[in-house]
Amino acid sequence: MTATRPSEFTRPATSILARIPQHDATELTRGGNQAMILLDDQVYQLRITRAGKLILTK
Template structure:
């Protein structure tokens, strides 16, 4: 009897998700504030071009 691998999780439909340019969110800077349910998050663009989202 062979074990069969579990089915792969469904992939998100990226075509239907909104796309936002990070530099647009930061208005050309390095930081943007994002609010959700009364909480404020900070989106940062690093020197290496990576995104960091913190609370």
């Protein structure tokens, strides 16, 4: 006998992800490797490393 899951567990994960805003880091940096991000009165620096990783610092 195979158990079935409730419908809330069978929805594809993409439906949840589709509601989260997505931003391309290269667009945020305008093709460069750094961007400043403001949150309230705080300024954060987003940096794309040579290895293609993201670093966010205050």
